[in-house]
Amino acid sequence: MKQVKPKKNLGQHFLTDLGVARRIADTVDACPALPILEIGPGMGVLTQYLVKKNREVKAVEIDSESVAYLNERYPELRDQIIGEDFLRMDLNKIFGGKQFVLTGNYPYDISSQIFFKMLDYKDLIPCCTGMIQREVAQRIASAPGNKAYGILSVMIQAWYDVEYLFTVDEGVFNPPPKVKSAVIRMTRNNVNDLGCDEVLFKRVVKTVFGQRRKMLRVSLRQLFTPQTMPTPDFFAQDIMTKRPEQLSVQQFVELTSMVADKVNNTAL
Template identity: 65%
Template sequence: MKLVKPKKHLGQHFLKDLQIARDIADTVDLVPELPILEVGPGMGVLTQYLIPKNRPLQVVDLDTESIAYLNETFKELEGKVIEADFLAMDLNELFDGKPFVLIGNYPYNISSQIFFKMLDYKELIPLCSGMIQKEVAERIASKPGKKAYGILSVLIQAWYDVEYLFTVSEDVFNPPPKVKSAVISMKRNKTTDLGCDPKLFKRIVKATFNQRRKTLRNSIKLVLGKNSPITADPIFMKRPEQLSVAEFIDITNRVAKELANT
């Protein structure tokens, strides 16, 4: 079976370092026993270390050539290789609707979309780990007050405990990407209810960070539609990157109350 040719339009960069591959695969051990879904397996550099874990395993890839290679190379995966667009999948249909661990060497061009989908299925995904662009990993793991802190930071950290595990050089890929990579782990925290309207929370986070140079007093008008007495509070003089998840929740409740009174 000939090797799969990396395809630029799919964002494919195949990892060559087997020790790094093993280390990434071992991140699933943080939540043992549950089934595993691998996104973008390519030629199976992670898959080969996931199979021996003896857990239900399915892999999904959009690349027909990769699908053929996996079916030919890994007989253990018979009936478990899915040719599909992960972003378009109904994840409730996997593993009989049971929770599972999500892992992958995620395509850099859609990694943020993958994690937004993870949030949509957060009750099914207690752990998501894998390799992404270093810059995106830094954003997800960033704390308030840092330049990298943004929409992904707040929305993911509201539901997951994030750990930036290690950086990966561009030299261990074929072809080498133009950026460094990083391995990250996101484990569901104990939050079951944010204590606010989650849709309004998401709307406020996006609205304020989309105008991150403005104070909340100005950017929150996009949600309130006007000047409001609540913005006289000193917290609204802050910029979004200065606010913790808890403060965004508090602001969401204040805005919700104001909207209900109009």
């Protein structure tokens, strides 16, 4: 069977260490019984362990060469290999609207986009595991006050409990990436409602981290028009002297409500 050649334009780095592949596959055991959707299976090094979980398994692969290889290598999955772009898919159609576990050895260049899409379907995905660039994993798992803490940290931790599981060295890939990798698991927390406007919450988080070195009293001004700009006492509150990496998720929720209150009241 002809091997698939890794394609640089797709950011492919095929995992070659079977022990690591087995450990990644076992991360889905924390969410038992649910069907599994694997992203970017490549030549199926992770797939071979997922199919042994006695669950329904589907895989999304954008590379047509890999799809052909997988169809030949795993005939039992022939109708379960989806040759599409994950970022463009309607995830409600994957398992007929049923919840599922998301996993994979994610392409580094789109991993953040994958997780933002996960957030759009958070009620459908109670558990997400897999391997990504270590730097991104550190950002997702970071606590407030750390340099790595940022947009991904806040947006994901608002809805998921994050576990940084283990680090993976460069030498277990073909071709080896220039950075280390890490395996993480994200499990839905008990939050069903943030208690604030979720759209505005995203805007607030992205706006202030866009100027992460500035105090909130400076960066937040971008959210207001001349007509809705609050009075100076709004920007004189204690929280306004903080920088975004100092705020917890709950403080971002409270900040969003403060902004919403000013926008709505001023607009009346």
